[in-house]
Amino acid sequence: MSNCAWSETYPLGRCRYLRFEGSDHRPLLTYFNADKTKRRGLFRFNRALTEQEEVTEVVEKAWNSSPLDSVIGKLNNCRRNIIQWAKEKQIQSNKGIKQNQDALEIALSSPNPDTQRIEKLNTELRQAYLAEEQFWQQRSRIQWLKKGDRNTGFFHAATRTRRTINSISVIEDVQGGAVYEEEQIARVISDYFTQIFTSNGNESFSQIQGLLAKKLLIKGLSWAHLPELFGIMFDIYHYVSLFDVISISFISRNFNSEADLVAKSALAGSVMSSVMNSALGE
Numbered sequence: 001m002s003n004c005a006w007s008e009t010y011p012l013g014r015c016r017y018l019r020f021e022g023s024d025h026r027p028l029l030t031y032f033n034a035d036k037t038k039r040r041g042l043f044r045f046n047r048a049l050t051e052q053e054e055v056t057e058v059v060e061k062a063w064n065s066s067p068l069d070s071v072i073g074k075l076n077n078c079r080r081n082i083i084q085w086a087k088e089k090q091i092q093s094n095k096g097i098k099q100n101q102d103a104l105e106i107a108l109s110s111p112n113p114d115t116q117r118i119e120k121l122n123t124e125l126r127q128a129y130l131a132e133e134q135f136w137q138q139r140s141r142i143q144w145l146k147k148g149d150r151n152t153g154f155f156h157a158a159t160r161t162r163r164t165i166n167s168i169s170v171i172e173d174v175q176g177g178a179v180y181e182e183e184q185i186a187r188v189i190s191d192y193f194t195q196i197f198t199s200n201g202n203e204s205f206s207q208i209q210g211l212l213a214k215k216l217l218i219k220g221l222s223w224a225h226l227p228e229l230f231g232i233m234f235d236i237y238h239y240v241s242l243f244d245v246i247s248i249s250f251i252s253r254n255f256n257s258e259a260d261l262v263a264k265s266a267l268a269g270s271v272m273s274s275v276m277n278s279a280l281g282e
Helices: 006-009 048-053 051-066 072-107 113-138 152-166 182-198 203-218 223-245 248-254 259-265 271-278
Strands: 016-019 028-031
Touching: 051 072, 072 182
Parallel strands: none
Antiparallel strands: 016 028
16 A cells, blocks of 8 residues: 555554445545654664774774773763764765766766776775675675675665564554554553563463473472572673674674773673673683
């Protein structure tokens, strides 16, 4: 019922069939919901930045800017500085591509073409296009695509599809009514899980408790060990959150010398220290 352009313009748009009235066709009511809620997106370290020597200087400066900050604080400083640097670099890159395209057009149209200049401009354009491909490959999360694929339209489409799949535009509440507003959807989800985890005498929860008891018994543990197990679970959560925001490519590219030592020493006391140190290359 809609094309990609319409879906991009009205990502929260929806349609609803009304009752039959004076015709054998149901009226179709369309809600555009043009208001877009701006959110701060997740920071992902662009793989193309690993080939930029300036990034190392940006990270080093951000890491050492506040010596008393925690590791998470230092990583946040790195994130902010990289985002700012990347924005400025992207503006310069777009201008550079446009200038190179114009210069290449003039060089190729010249009655006496300069082959060396043409080759130089072509090389610079290829490098700029390659960086664009890497960026959209990472954004689209299509892992099997290799460098050299210039079908950036496909990358755009894959990114749009992923965003659509990840979005929740409608949900039913406990009474079976449809809920469309973002705040109401969040409230329905929150109430649902709150009810699950605060229910008393829930038969399903009793079954889960029995299964956990059997697993604990097999491992030689008891219910008394649960607080420690929950502590490990929270440590795992923080570990996953850290590397969802700061990717392994960022770690391997920038964690060296004193920064590496600071990060490892700060994480050494964690229950997950062996996993952390392994991820950091120890």
